[in-house]
Amino acid sequence: MICHDVFISYKSQYVDIVKAISHVLEEENIRCWYAPRDLDSRSAGVDYDDAIFRAISACRVVVVVLTDEALESEWVKTEIAQAQNKRKLIIPYVVGKITCENGLLMRLQQKHWIDAYPNPERKFSLLVNNVKILLNETLKEEPGQDGNRPLYTVAPAGSDSDFDFDYEEGEALYRAKEYNEAIVALAASAERGNPKAQKLVCKLFYDLDKRSDEVSPEIWDMLERQSKAGHCYACFAMHTKYYRDYRNYYISFDYLKKAVREQNLGHAFLRLGIHYAWGMGVKLNYTLAVHYYERAIKLGCAEAYSYLGQQYEFGSDKWPADPAKTLECYRKGAQANDTRALMKLGNLYASGDIVEKDREKGFGYFQRMIDLGDCRGYSQMGLYHHLDNDMETAVKYYKKAALHDVADAFSSMAGICWNEGEKEDAYRWAKGGYLRKEQFAAYLLGFFYEQDEEYEKAWECYFCRYEWAGTGAEDLARLYVENKFRPEKMPVGEIIRMLDIAARGRNEEAVNRLIEIYSGDEFGCKDPVKVEEYRQLGVSVEMADQMYDCGVKMMGGDETSFNPYKGLDLIERAARKKYVQAVEFLIKVYEKGRYADREKCREWCRYGLDEELLSGERLSSVLKALLGAHFDGTAELPAAEFEKYARQARERLARGGDAAQPLRGIAHRLDPEFDPRAVEDGGIAEGPLFEKYHDYYWACDMDMRRVDEPGPEFWERIRDDGAYAGARMRKAGEVSDKYTFWDNPNQFFDSYEELCKRCSITPQPFTRVERELLSPPFITSRAARQFGRDVVRCMVSLFATGQKDILKCRQPVSDEDILNAAEACTDETVQWLLIGYVESRLELEGVFLWYNKLYPGGVLNPKAAEEWWTGYRKQLAELGIELEQAAAGAADAGGPQSETASDAGSGNDDDEFDRLLNEFIRAELDQDGEEKPA
Numbered sequence: 039m040i041c042h043d044v045f046i047s048y049k050s051q052y053v054d055i056v057k058a059i060s061h062v063l064e065e066e067n068i069r070c071w072y073a074p075r076d077l078d079s080r081s082a083g084v085d086y087d088d089a090i091f092r093a094i095s096a097c098r099v100v101v102v103v104l105t106d107e108a109l110e111s112e113w114v115k116t117e118i119a120q121a122q123n124k125r126k127l128i129i130p131y132v133v134g135k136i137t138c139e140n141g142l143l144m145r146l147q148q149k150h151w152i153d154a155y156p157n158p159e160r161k162f163s164l165l166v167n168n169v170k171i172l173l174n175e176t177l178k179e180e181p182g183q184d185g186n187r188p189l190y191t192v193a194p195a196g197s198d199s200d201f202d203f204d205y206e207e208g209e210a211l212y213r214a215k216e217y218n219e220a221i222v223a224l225a226a227s228a229e230r231g232n233p234k235a236q237k238l239v240c241k242l243f244y245d246l247d248k249r250s251d252e253v254s255p256e257i258w259d260m261l262e263r264q265s266k267a268g269h270c271y272a273c274f275a276m277h278t279k280y281y282r283d284y285r286n287y288y289i290s291f292d293y294l295k296k297a298v299r300e301q302n303l304g305h306a307f308l309r310l311g312i313h314y315a316w317g318m319g320v321k322l323n324y325t326l327a328v329h330y331y332e333r334a335i336k337l338g339c340a341e342a343y344s345y346l347g348q349q350y351e352f353g354s355d356k357w358p359a360d361p362a363k364t365l366e367c368y369r370k371g372a373q374a375n376d377t378r379a380l381m382k383l384g385n386l387y388a389s390g391d392i393v394e395k396d397r398e399k400g401f402g403y404f405q406r407m408i409d410l411g412d413c414r415g416y417s418q419m420g421l422y423h424h425l426d427n428d429m430e431t432a433v434k435y436y437k438k439a440a441l442h443d444v445a446d447a448f449s450s451m452a453g454i455c456w457n458e459g460e461k462e463d464a465y466r467w468a469k470g471g472y473l474r475k476e477q478f479a480a481y482l483l484g485f486f487y488e489q490d491e492e493y494e495k496a497w498e499c500y501f502c503r504y505e506w507a508g509t510g511a512e513d514l515a516r517l518y519v520e521n522k523f524r525p526e527k528m529p530v531g532e533i534i535r536m537l538d539i540a541a542r543g544r545n546e547e548a549v550n551r552l553i554e555i556y557s558g559d560e561f562g563c564k565d566p567v568k569v570e571e572y573r574q575l576g577v578s579v580e581m582a583d584q585m586y587d588c589g590v591k592m593m594g595g596d597e598t599s600f601n602p603y604k605g606l607d608l609i610e611r612a613a614r615k616k617y618v619q620a621v622e623f624l625i626k627v628y629e630k631g632r633y634a635d636r637e638k639c640r641e642w643c644r645y646g647l648d649e650e651l652l653s654g655e656r657l658s659s660v661l662k663a664l665l666g667a668h669f670d671g672t673a674e675l676p677a678a679e680f681e682k683y684a685r686q687a688r689e690r691l692a693r694g695g696d697a698a699q700p701l702r703g704i705a706h707r708l709d710p711e712f713d714p715r716a717v718e719d720g721g722i723a724e725g726p727l728f729e730k731y732h733d734y735y736w737a738c739d740m741d742m743r744r745v746d747e748p749g750p751e752f753w754e755r756i757r758d759d760g761a762y763a764g765a766r767m768r769k770a771g772e773v774s775d776k777y778t779f780w781d782n783p784n785q786f787f788d789s790y791e792e793l794c795k796r797c798s799i800t801p802q803p804f805t806r807v808e809r810e811l812l813s814p815p816f817i818t819s820r821a822a823r824q825f826g827r828d829v830v831r832c833m834v835s836l837f838a839t840g841q842k843d844i845l846k847c848r849q850p851v852s853d854e855d856i857l858n859a860a861e862a863c864t865d866e867t868v869q870w871l872l873i874g875y876v877e878s879r880l881e882l883e884g885v886f887l888w889y890n891k892l893y894p895g896g897v898l899n900p901k902a903a904e905e906w907w908t909g910y911r912k913q914l915a916e917l918g919i920e921l922e923q924a925a926a927g928a929a930d931a932g933g934p935q936s937e938t939a940s941d942a943g944s945g946n947d948d949d950e951f952d953r954l955l956n957e958f959i960r961a962e963l964d965q966d967g968e969e970k971p972a
Contacts, residue, residue, distance in 0.1 A: 043173055045094050045126075046072035047117040048103035051531055055133055055158055056103055058288035058319075062162045065266060065292075068169055071097060087116070094120045098176040099127045099169055104146070105134035115142050127172045131165055133158040157321050159288050202227045205235045212242055218254050221261075221275075228271045229264060233302060236271040240297075240305040243278040244341070248475050248506055250278050265293070273297040274306045281309070284508050284536060287319030304339025307331075311345060317542035318508065324354040343371030344379040351392070352544070353580060361392040372403065377412035380404070384415075388422045397422065413442035420450060429454065445476030452482050461486075472499065477507035484513060493523040504536065511536035512547035519554060519561075530561065541572060544579045577608065582617035585609070590623070606633065613642065621646045622656055629663075640664065640673055647683065658700040661687045669707045684708055699741055706734035706850065714849040721838050723802055723831040735849045736830045740883045741890050742823060779881045780817070783807040783825075786874030790832045792867050797839045804828035822885045829878045836871075843868050853879070 044063060048056045060070040070076075071093045077086075090113075094100065100121040108114045121128055122145070130151045136143070152168065154161035208223030220242060227235035246252065258279060264272035277293035280286035291313050297306035311330035314323045328349055334342035347367030353359035368386070371379025380403045386392050388400030400422070407415035420435030433454065439447035448471030455464035465486060471479020484499030497517055503510040515537055518524045524533070534555065540548035549572050555561045556568040576584025585608045592605030606627070613620035621642055628639035643660045646652040652660055661683055667673040668680055675683065688708050690698045706712060709730070716722070717731040784806045794801040807817065807825055817825070836844050846859040853876045860872035892903050 041096060042069040042071040042076070042093070043098050044068060044070045044169060045097040045100045045117075045121070046070060046103065047100060047108070047114050047121075048072070049105060049107040049111050049114060051107065051529060052103050052105060052133065054285050054288065057286070058159070058292065059101065059103070059131070059162065059165065061289050062166055062292055063169060066166055066170070068166070068173065090117060091120060094126065095124055097126065099129065099172045101129050101131055101165070101169070102146070104130045104132045104136065104151070106136060106138040107134075109136070109138040109140055109142050118142060118145065127176070129165070129168055129172070131158075131161075159291060159320055162292065202230075202232050202235065204230075205232055205238075208235065209238065212238065217242065217246065217252060218257055221253065221257050225257075225260065225264065225272070229269060236269075237303060237305075239271045240274045240303050243275045244305045244309075246278065248282055248477075250282070253279075265296070268296075268299075270297045270300045270303055270306070274303055274309075277306075277309065282506055282508065284318075284504060284539065287313070287539075289319075291319035302337065304334040304337030304342065307334040307337065308339050308342045308345065311342070315345070315349065315543070316508070317539055322542040324349065325356055340371055340374035340376045341378060343367045343374065344376060344382050347371065347379070347382060354578075364392060372406070375410055377407045377410055377414070380407045380410075380412075381414065381418060384418055388418075413439055413444045414446065416442070417444050417447050417450060420447070424450070424454070443474070445471050445474040446478060447471075448474065449476055449479035449482050452479065452486075456482070456486065472502075475506050477503045477509065480506065481510060481513065488517065488521070493517055493521055494525075497523065497525060508543075509540065509545075511540040512545060512551055515548070515551040515555075519551060530563065534563070541575055542579075544581075546576070546581045546583070549576045549579075549581060549584065580611065580615070582612040582615040582620065585612040585615075586617055586620045586623070589620075593627075602633070613645070616649055616651055618651045621649075621651050625656075625660060636673070640667070644679070647686075654697045655700055658687075658690055658697055661690070662700045662704055665708070666704050669704065702733065703738045705738065706730075709734070717834060718837040718848050721835050723834055728831070728834070731834070731849070732827060732830050736826060736879060740826075740886050742819070742886050779877055780807075783878075783881075785870060786829055786878055787832070789867050789871035789874060790836070793836060793839065793841075793871065796867075797836075797841075799835065799838060802828070802831045802835045804832055817885060819886065819889050822882050826878065826882045829875060833875055841865075841868060843872065847872065847875070 046056050046059060056072055060072060060075075063070050073086075073090065073093075076093070077089055094117060100118070102108065102114065102118060118128065128146070128149050130146045130149050132151055132153045132155050134155055136155075152161055152165055154165075204223045204227035208220045208227060211217075211220035211223060214220075221239070224235045224239045224242065228239050243250070258276075261272045261275045265276045273293045274297035277290050277297060280290040280293070283290075291310075294306055294310050294313065297303055298310060307330045311327045311334065312318070313320055314330065315327035316322070328346065331342045331346040331349065335346065344367070347364045350360045350363040350367060365383075365386075368379050368383045372383050384400045384403035384407070386400070387396045387403065389395065401419055404415035404418045407413075407418075416435045416439035420432045420439065423429075423432035423435065433451070436447045436450050436454075440451065448467050452464045452467035452471065455461075455467060465483070468479050468483040468486060472483050480499045480503035484496040484503070487493070487496035487499060497514065500510050500513040500517070504514065511533070515533055518530075518533055524530070534552065537548045537552050537555075541552055552572045553569050553576075555563050556565045556572070558564060573584055573588065577588050589605040589608030589612065592599055592608065593602045594600075606624075609620050609623055613624055624642040625639060625646065627633050628635045628642065640663075643664050646660060647657070647664075664673075664675065665680070665683055665687060668675045674680075687701050687704070691701050691705055691708065701708075706714070712727075712730050712734070714731060714735065717727050722728050722731075787804055787806060790804075791801060805824060805828060807821070833847070837848065843859050843863045843865065847856050856872050856876050860869045860876075863869045863872065892899055892906065
């Protein structure tokens with residue numbers, strides 16, 4: 039006797055699809071058999087393969103869920119072979135990409151396939167039709183059958199009446215939250231065709247949401263029978279039973295398709311939109327999500343406004359975010375007293391997103407929630423006091439919410455207790471929320487367990503959260519990826535499947551976890567194609583980091599990906615999401631080069647400042663660029679913006695440090711109380727005013743962070759090296775034209791002394807740079823600073839002479855203007871003085887750059903030092919200076935080093951490198967302060 043119509047053959051990891059197939063077939067009265075569901079518990083002791091053999095022999099049609107794993111499965115091979123031996127009709131139902139080639143594939147290729155990849159739910163109806171056709175053929179061939187066996191029946195709809203006693207009672211019970219009794223009454227009315235009852239049943243189950251377990255099993259049985267009879271409201275109710283279980287998304291979606299057949303249930307269309315928006319049991323599609331939200335609104339479903347508004351708030355790969363439409367939707371939902379829309383509006387005003395921040399107005403919307411009976415409004419008020427660090431008021435509101443049994447108040451209190459070190463209370467509050475099935479409480483409890491390294495308990499909490507709310511796959515993945523914990527019953531493929539659903543629902547961490555899992559060999563899933571697929575998914579759902587990475591790749595990729603302007607657009611979209619790397623990239627790329635655009639550069643500089651996305655030297659550089667353009671008149675700022683940016687710049691200059699360095703170039707323009715004429719006309723060469731003059735106009739571009747760190751480690755590496763001794767006997771210009779200045783560094787002082795004699799003024803004291811203190815570029819940073827201060831002091835003293843060419847150098851003035859004045863000058867002494875003034879500044883800047891390169895952060899970079907010294911030795915070798923050890927006596931006496939090498943020291947360059955010039959460098963480090971007065 040045949041007790042089932044269809045045998046389903048499959049590989050175990052696809053059991054969810056099999057359950058969905060069985061469901062859609064059995065909804066049409068087509069009886070199915072699949073293991074392990076239908077193994078007869080009364081046949082204990084019977085071999086598994088014997089039970090399979092009997093099941094195949096007793097069926098009429100075999101459906102094989104075809105995947106690579108199924109083709110390689112010995113069980114599936116055996117099942118198909120038995121089905122062919124028994125001449126069963128076989129339907130291959132393809133749900134995965136087929137790459138495997140073997141004998142089973144060859145046999146099945148002779149059959150007509152239903153290609154359902156990549157969206158198996160799309161072809162369920164086609165499968166049902168094909169099964170019906172084959173079943174009808176077998177029924178006709180059976181003795182005593184007339185071929186007219188009905189496969190399903192559709193019950194006729196009833197009629198409405200003016201007064202419906204069941205609806206009256208059901209509505210009253212619903213308001214009283216006596217849900218089971220309300221469902222019985224309303225379902226009786228709805229079954230007779232009362233459209234108001236049908237809609238109210240849908241709203242009741244929509245409102246129950248995560249509390250569907252409050253519905254008794256008997257009522258679920260009743261609703262299932264009504265759904266099989268074709269009642270749309272019952273199909274919606276059945277959908278809610280499976281809606282929160284990620285393993286049954288296919289079944290949930292199938293019930294919804296049946297629920298909208300009569301096109302009068304707004305909540306059914308709303309849930310269809312949600313399924314498409316989050317990719318639940320169907321391929322994610324924002325266009326269809328919006329379509330169904332709008333259908334729901336047309337049918338009077340006020341709850342759909344908040345979901346449509348949310349879609350416009352975040353945008354998609356098809357359209358950008360639309361703040362105006364967002365507000366319009368939320369406001370319409372609020373006008374219809376939808377508490378979710380009220381919460382959305384309250385959050386926008388309380389946080390200042392999209393609209394101007396108005397905490398009072400935001401709290402007004404939260405109060406309306408409370409007035410409508412939704413006490414989550416208390417929790418929202420507590421949240422914003424929490425964000426303001428007003429913990430006393432926050433706790434007051436959280437307690438009010440807890441008094442009304444608002445579940446999320448428990449998680450908020452748990453977080454506060456944990457942060458305050460009250461671990462025991464934190465666990466209590468989190469467990470209270472967990473018992474109320476509050477998804478964030480489940481997360482926090484899992485997080486607490488994870489911090490205490492109780493990974494099994496953490497997994498249980500995270501998994502429950504996933505089952506309740508369909509969210510948290512990334513937390514499960516973190517336990518697996520970072521802590522190497524995964525229950526044996528949970529295959530890696532299932533974690534990936536959950537992550538995939540989350541990723542297609544805009545979960546950024548899920549996308550990044552999938553990229554991580556598919557990128558390396560550690561998890562046994564390396565797949566570059568999948569990595570690229572999820573990167574593109576990240577771009578399509580507006581993930582800032584993925585848009586940035588993709589944009590950068592387009593700007594510098596090969597011909598297959600090169601599209602710089604599309605890349606810039608992606609990077610700008612990432613920057614608008616406050617992605618710091620994107621903002622910094624745009625400032626840099628628009629500043630100069632192929633894509634230079636002054637307006638764009640200023641736009642992104644201001645955006646980075648206004649959104650507080652920049653820090654460190656980048657922040658100072660941006661402030662300098664904007665304020666500098668304002669001072670130069672090339673791009674004036676509005677008064678309020680100028681004051682704001684100038685205040686920031688002054689504060690950073692006052693704090694000092696490395697981050698303030700870029701601002702030194704405009705420091706004099708930010709100091710309204712400083713007048714350079716006071717220094718120049720008064721001949722002030724000491725004190726605070728002189729220090730400002732020196733810093734603002736001479737050292738403004740010099741990075742003197744290492745000025746008090748002469749770098750003994752580096753000097754000790756070279757002080758006895760023969761090559762260094764040889765270099766000191768050569769002119770600097772012979773070694774490299776970069777160092778020619780140091781052949782006569784005192785040229786400025788020579789001109790200065792001559793002018794002082796000519797004008798009969800007393801010269802300022804200064805220290806000459808003598809030969810024994812110099813070998814290019816090895817003037818110490820402290821000596822360099824002193825040299826520069828002496829040059830500025832001397833220059834200031836000359837303004838009193840009134841010499842017209844010198845007066846042209848009054849500050850502010852550029853190096854170019856000074857050199858132009860020198861070129862036009864007919865007095866050779868003044869001419870050399872002006873040239874020496876500019877050259878001294880530029881050369882000292884090079885000294886400080888050299889030190890900072892070798893000493894980043896104040897610590898010697900051995901690699902940079904090694905590279906520099908190796909290159910310098912090569913320059914010496916090209917001059918014919920042998921790399922040999924200096925004669926001991928010559929080194930000790932500080933006398934000249936012969937360029938003729940002795941054979942004794944030429945065998946090992948590394949040994950030569952490690953020998954040092956003791957006297958010279960020791961004298962330079964230990965006696966750096968010695969000065970020779972002019």
